[in-house]
Amino acid sequence: MSTEEEKVSLERENVVEKESEEGRKSVKGGGVKGGVVVVMDTPERKKNQIATPISKFEESPVFNFLNNLSPIKLDKSAHFTQTLNSLSFASIPSVFTSPHVSSIRESRFLRRHLLSDPSKPEFASDNGVKVDTDEGMLDAVNNSIEPKESFGCGISGGEAPASPSHECSKLAVELARSLNYECSSPSTLPTGGIRGKSLPEFAGTSVTYVPLVQEISGKGLLRCEVNMDGTNEIVQDKEEASGCDWESLITDATDLLIFDSPGDPEAFTKASGANFRTFEYVSNEMQNVQHFTQVSTSECGGDGSETEKPSTQPGEESQLKEYADAENTKPDASLTNDGMCVGQSEKNDNEMVSALYRGMRRRCLVFEMVGPRRKHIDEGSGSSAAQEADGNVASNDKQLVPSKTVNEYPRCTLPGIGLHLNSLTASSKDGKVVKQEANASGKQLVIASGSSITLHSSVTGQESLVKSLPETSRGGEIVPFENSLPLMEDVFQAPGYVNSEESNQTSPKKKRRRLETGEGESCKRCNCKKSKCLKLYCECFAAGVYCVEPCACQDCFNKPIHEDTVLATRKQIESRNPLAFAPKVIRTTDSLSETTGDDSSKTPASARHKRGCNCKKSGCLKKYCECYQGGVGCSINCRCEGCKNAFGRKDGTDGDAEEEETDAYEKSIVDRTSHKNLVQSDVEQNPDSGPPATPLNFGRPPMQLPFSLKNKPPRSSFLSIGSSSGGIYAAGQGVGRANFFQPQPKFDKPFESVQVQEDEMPEILQGTKSPVSGIKTASPNRKRVSPPHCNYGNSHSHSPGRRSSRKLILQSIPSFPSLTPNP
DNA sequence: GAGTTTGAAACT
């Protein structure tokens, strides 16, 4: 007893020491790590502890000795740990409740497969990386490949994968260093790359990816690479690839992938299909990317350069060898590819990757973290234990850990939103919108448009997403690297939509601009100092979205963390004014005038401000004027003085030519937006039925409505009438494009946003003119229903009829619980 | 970037 116990204790001590060492190293890598480390450590310790008992035979002094001395030993332990880690992971995911979990698991499987497969890109990439860093080491490595190691990784089974991944991450890190991924210009990454799902992949292991493709399909992937280099074109290529190659690849690859993991993978494959795999691929790579990202981040953060490298090399080399082995096992392609990639593409790839990572870093921190995080953890835990050397890796993992981000944006995970929603978002005027939503729908969301957060996570694995991926490549939307969420966005974007709408603006620049500027609704930023962002003064709050990074607000409570407060405040405000969060501008068709009889009706502008403005000095010619800001003409409701609103004067005089333009524009747009708007308007109008639609921004997590709204299925298909604000909420996240606009009056151009006001809604409905099909469908009769209640501030309010329309609309749309419990 | 203007939101 005593002897054994002692031994055990010794081992533990050793382990602890090791861990502590690792922890130190990791700490060096990054500050954050510390916290993470703790997390990581715990599992490891457990593992170790567990391990000790398990391998009592190992406890023998010899074992201790080995532990102390041989790195090999460490590796084993690492593997072992990994296994444990995987187990531990299970718990982790729960912590970060993210839809990803499942996906992640899936991804894992893939990973494993991938890892196991020598042919896998990762290996290749690793090699490539190694090569770069080590200068030719690659060759040596390849040559020197040791079967043992390869076995350990690939064959060993479940454990193996972890280690490899870990190694991969390491490699990635090294790569990053060697490559000198700077935090430098995001521009390096072409938006196109980002857009495409491929990007992440590339990012993760551009090189690796290619090889696979070559081997498998041969064409498509290669293209991707090329494209990556080229950037913009990527999308197209992707499409092609995705369309054909991917599947083929997947299919082909399936075997490879599967081969490791028996059951799950196959099931997966079947279930999700080829695309899914692709997706997984992506996810896997994403993880890798994360590693990179982390690395880069740490590097950037610290020095801006990537010098960390360190000591890990020995371990790395071994790892490399393993990878090399894997490659060797692979056919020529791997080598050649690697060589190709590394040599030629490296820079490009690297750049791409770096860019990607950068983007990832910023935006994805939160969301990505989830998926990747785990991965890291797994890897990290495993690796950390096993790999002492890699401070980097450990650090990386740890960095990832910061769940905090996750917490911050809990919402990100929105209830599933239909792809269509995504598409909607995407479609929303181009770029303006935030694509994230899509993410949300899919998985998580993203929030910050303007800034930054994105979710990558993709992994949620929703098939839909995956499916969309290939198709999505649509050229239309390119998200600027920075802005975009790498994968997800593209993915989510519905293929169909792309064409129609927004493709126009697609220019990344624009989007970016918007994002940067915050023009996009999603991008809104506030600068509140005293309101704590809990009053309508706050644009974000008013728009129904949480404040995000770009916001310069102080003492902000409009964050997911303070969800309760936000909701409470919101309720309070709504109790005062049920429509407080409703879109200020309601799109109406010309018909409005008819019903309302407002002077405004004369104005061509189909939209009107719900309450009207009260301008006295601006002449309704500046953004001070909400009407003007919303791109709508003033109406009877307005109490403005000296109205000169270009979009339509209060007195009925039409605005300038602009108005006409607006009309035309609107008409064109109406189809697109009208539904949404209508819906919103409906919602607004019926406070009862639904919460006033808060305009949610896509980019950010919309505030969740207390009620079921979140859960409600997105209604919307674009076509569907119902997509509405409600939908947004429902989406939980402002999914719908319409929402997009709604949120705020601020439009890049006045026209865009047209929202129907409550009051005006009837007009729209009435207005025969309104072309909007959505509307029609919504209200067949267009009759106005008497408003449930009130009018809003507009005594003038036109009309009773409007409400009726509401009812109609409502019918078409599922009623939402109103935010305010009692209107 | 700081300061001013403006009008909505909030308060009384």
Added chain:
DNA sequence: CAGTTTCAAACTC
């Protein structure tokens, strides 16, 4: 409901 204050965006320099 009207008047006043507060607030933050829009605007100007």
